[in-house]
Amino acid sequence: MKIDNNNHFIFSGHDTVELAKKFGTPLYVLSEDIIRKNAIKIIKAFEKENVDFQIIYAGKALLNIAMCYIIKDLNMGLDVVSGGELYTAKKASFPMEKIYFHGNNKSKEELNMAIDLGVGRIVVDSEYELELLNHLCIEKNKKASVLFRINPGIEAHTHKYIQTGQEDSKFGISIKQAKNFIEKARNMQGIIIKGLHCHIGSQILEEYPYKIAAKIMMDLIKELKIKYKLVIEELNLGGGFGIEYLKGDSCFSVEKIVNEILKTIQDQSLKYQVKIPKIIIEPGRYVVGNAGITLYEIGAIKSIPGIRKYVSVNGGMVDNPRTALYDAKYHAVIANKVNEKEKELVSISGKCCESGDMLIWDIPLPVCEPGDILAVLATGAYNYSMASNYNRIPKPPMILLKGSKAEIIVKGETYEDIIRNDKIPTWLLE
Ligand SMILES: Cc1ncc(COP(=O)(O)O)c(C=O)c1O
Numbered sequence: 001m002k003i004d005n006n007n008h009f010i011f012s013g014h015d016t017v018e019l020a021k022k023f024g025t026p027l028y029v030l031s032e033d034i035i036r037k038n039a040i041k042i043i044k045a046f047e048k049e050n051v052d053f054q055i056i057y058a059g060k061a062l063l064n065i066a067m068c069y070i071i072k073d074l075n076m077g078l079d080v081v082s083g084g085e086l087y088t089a090k091k092a093s094f095p096m097e098k099i100y101f102h103g104n105n106k107s108k109e110e111l112n113m114a115i116d117l118g119v120g121r122i123v124v125d126s127e128y129e130l131e132l133l134n135h136l137c138i139e140k141n142k143k144a145s146v147l148f149r150i151n152p153g154i155e156a157h158t159h160k161y162i163q164t165g166q167e168d169s170k171f172g173i174s175i176k177q178a179k180n181f182i183e184k185a186r187n188m189q190g191i192i193i194k195g196l197h198c199h200i201g202s203q204i205l206e207e208y209p210y211k212i213a214a215k216i217m218m219d220l221i222k223e224l225k226i227k228y229k230l231v232i233e234e235l236n237l238g239g240g241f242g243i244e245y246l247k248g249d250s251c252f253s254v255e256k257i258v259n260e261i262l263k264t265i266q267d268q269s270l271k272y273q274v275k276i277p278k279i280i281i282e283p284g285r286y287v288v289g290n291a292g293i294t295l296y297e298i299g300a301i302k303s304i305p306g307i308r309k310y311v312s313v314n315g316g317m318v319d320n321p322r323t324a325l326y327d328a329k330y331h332a333v334i335a336n337k338v339n340e341k342e343k344e345l346v347s348i349s350g351k352c353c354e355s356g357d358m359l360i361w362d363i364p365l366p367v368c369e370p371g372d373i374l375a376v377l378a379t380g381a382y383n384y385s386m387a388s389n390y391n392r393i394p395k396p397p398m399i400l401l402k403g404s405k406a407e408i409i410v411k412g413e414t415y416e417d418i419i420r421n422d423k424i425p426t427w428l429l430e
């Protein structure tokens with residue numbers, strides 16, 4: 001952790017106390033330099049191996065127009081899961097052929113939008129969607145290039161709510177039904193089968209589940225070749241690479257994981273005599289997670305002797321619902337006292353009318369006082385993208401840092417924004 005002479009916390013070369021003063025709090029702070037470093041780490045890990053590959057950024061982790069520009073500049077693809085994410089990409093002139101459209105219940109309007117815009121791949125999640133997509137394509141006299149999301153039936157060691165590859169899941173086509181499903185799709189006029197997809201979950205810190213998933217998918221690729229002489233050109237193994245939230249969290253080596261996954265695929269391809277498909281992965285959290293922090297101002301402090309000290313900040317579950325939702329753990333520092341000794345164990349609470357509105361339970365910090373700036377670390381992923389207006393609280397602005405530059409990339413909401421779409425029904429005006 002970097003500290004300047006004023007005892008201030010430095011993030012990506014910037015004094016965070018100065019940032020708070022200049023832009024106000026709460027404030028999402030995002031570092032382009034760190035995003036690029038993370039992305040390049042993954043790209044380099046693949047470049048070292050001799051395979052055809054594509055890295056796709058999972059926009060659900062954090063998407064806005066500036067993010068699309070960075071991802072475009074890095075030559076990565078983009079995974080979108082809704083019309084809103086697709087619209088954002090379009091507005092950022094993101095190359096449509098590099099877009100992968102996911103989702104377990106894409107609407108007719110969203111599929112039409114994807115077909116009309118010419119997105120690169122639609123990742124088909126269900127039989128209902130397959131038929132709908134085929135029908136829409138035939139109507140338009142077009143064809144959609146698709147991957148099938150296969151549920152490999154694997155339980156990854158992560159929070160129950162962010163596991164996605166286990167059999168009992170709303171996502172994907174069960175591995176047991178995959179062959180029949182694909183057989184059906186082969187005969188559809190509007191569908192071009194490009195490949196397979198699976199995603200086993202998020203915040204995964206071990207390579208083992210990826211290796212099993214890769215093996216299961218290669219088995220399926222072999223069976224499809226034998227049974228239908230179908231060649232699978234692309235294998236997308238999803239995202240999920242975990243990051244370090246707390247000091248001492250088990251460390252994740254991208255080089256190691258990429259190497260192990262590819263080794264499994266190479267072994268299977270030799271054994272089964274099938275060509276190695278283009279390998280695609282779609283990390284979100286790994287690209288942006290540690291590239292973001294959130295700055296808050298400390299307000300009310302309540303000490304319950306013998307029980308707990310609550311230190312409230314001017315944000316909370318509205319800008320970061322992960323603690324409330326998944327019991328997520330975060331590290332934080334008092335940005336204006338970063339060199340001071342930890343003196344007390346406190347819990348950081350938000351300002352919503354909700355007991356579960358907590359950001360951190362039990363963290364040792366220097367003495368907290370109203371007006372101090374609290375920096376919560378590693379909030380780049382699934383904070384801004386999952387933020388809400390609960391209690392009609394406006395969403396904070398986001399700034400982007402690059403080198404010594406700092407600019408707003410998402411304006412903070414105002415009270416006017418909060419009421420903008422409200423309407424009074426005619427009968428209440430009579
Ligand atoms: C299909 C799919 N791809 C990619 C991701 C990105 O995951 P992560 O941010 O954990 O890398 C997710 C989220 O879990 C997902 O559902």
Ligand SMILES: N[C@@H](CCCC[NH3+])C(=O)O
Pocket residue numbers: 060162164202203322326381382
């Ligand atoms: N939103 C989750 C990750 C889920 C990713 C999408 N399948 C989180 O904050 O950890």
